[in-house]
Amino acid sequence: MPNNLVFNNVASQLQTTINGVDGGGIARPILTATDGRLDLGSVTVTAAAFDIRPLTDADVVTVTAIAFDIRPLTDADVVTVTATDLDIRPLTDADVVTVTAIAFDIRPLTDADVVTVTATDFDIRPLTAAADSVELGARAFTETNTGIDGVVGTGTVLQTDTSQYSLYSFYVNNTGEAAITVQLQISPTETDAYFVDDGSGPVSVEAGQKAVLVAKNFLRYTRVYYDSGTDTATAEFYFNGQV
Structure with missing residues (x-):
């Protein structure tokens, strides 16, 4: 029988045909x-305003995630902060x-609460x-006032416990x-x-x-006595006290 084998001892002249199978299963020579x-x-990608670059502080990135876990942390969680x-x-x-x-527990303390205060040079003695x-x-100041309108005769106003004041006086403005x-x-x-003239x-x-x-003598209570005689009186009265 004939010998169909081909021998070529020159390597540069040795050639091989490579085939591949396409999607339909047909063998085709490799190009x-x-x-x-x-x-x-080659693959050509066409894009509009395609911006590939390092991000800056002015850029806004929106991240859409599935199964994103947002919840209060527990002792089992580990949080790493890089800044x-x-x-x-x-x-x-x-x-x-x-x-x-x-x-956040802001409330009056009870006997069951324990408060620890750490201080430097704390001097309680x-x-x-x-x-x-x-x-x-500074000193505390108080003021009260009253008035009479169309009053005839006598009366008293601004009876005050002046024992608590270190300094006080009464002011009268006759507007009648x-x-x-x-x-x-x-x-x-x-x-x-019990009231007597000061x-x-x-x-x-x-x-x-x-x-x-201004009173000359001291007793606990002080008031203003007024007398218009037979005339009609209209006046304003003020008390000023300084503790």
């Missing part, structure tokens, strides 16, 4: 370029701190005259057309029969005039 390399097809320019330092008056808390001093920063006489009265009780004496306040009354 090469003119330089003998496989002819791979640039993290500023850990003592706070100053210029800093603003906002604290958001869940189940009885005060002494040799080492300590007390400086008065007739003169009135005013006088401070003092008493150890609120009972009307040693500062009576003061006549003419129409349109004003007067300030």
Whole structure:
């Protein structure tokens, strides 16, 4: 029988045909370029405003996720925070701190609560005259007022417990057309029969005039007594006290 084998002892002349199978199962020769390399097809992608670059602070990235786990953390969770320019330092008056808390327990303390206070140079002790001093920063002030309108005769106004004040006075503004006489009265009780005229004496306040009354003697209660005689009186009365 004939021998159909082909022998070629020159390697550069040895050639091989490579076939591949297409999608339909048909064997087809593999295509090469003119330089003998496989002819791979090119893919052209057409895009509008395709922006491939490093992101900056001005860029906005929207992330859509499935099964995203947003929930309160527990002791079993581990959170790793990576930050640039993290500023850990003592706070100053210029800093603003906002604290958001869940189940924040702000309430009056009870005997069951335990409070631990840690302090440096905390000095709790009885005060002494040799080492300590007390400086008065301010005094409390109070004011009350009343008035009479078209009153004839006598009466009293602004009965006040003046024992609690270190400094006090009464002010009279005669807004009527007739003169009135005013006088401070003092008493150890609120009972009307116990009131006596103060040693500062009576003061006549003419129409349109004003007067300030200061007690000469001290008892617990002080009031203003007025007398318009037979004339019609209209006036304003003020009490000023400083604790």
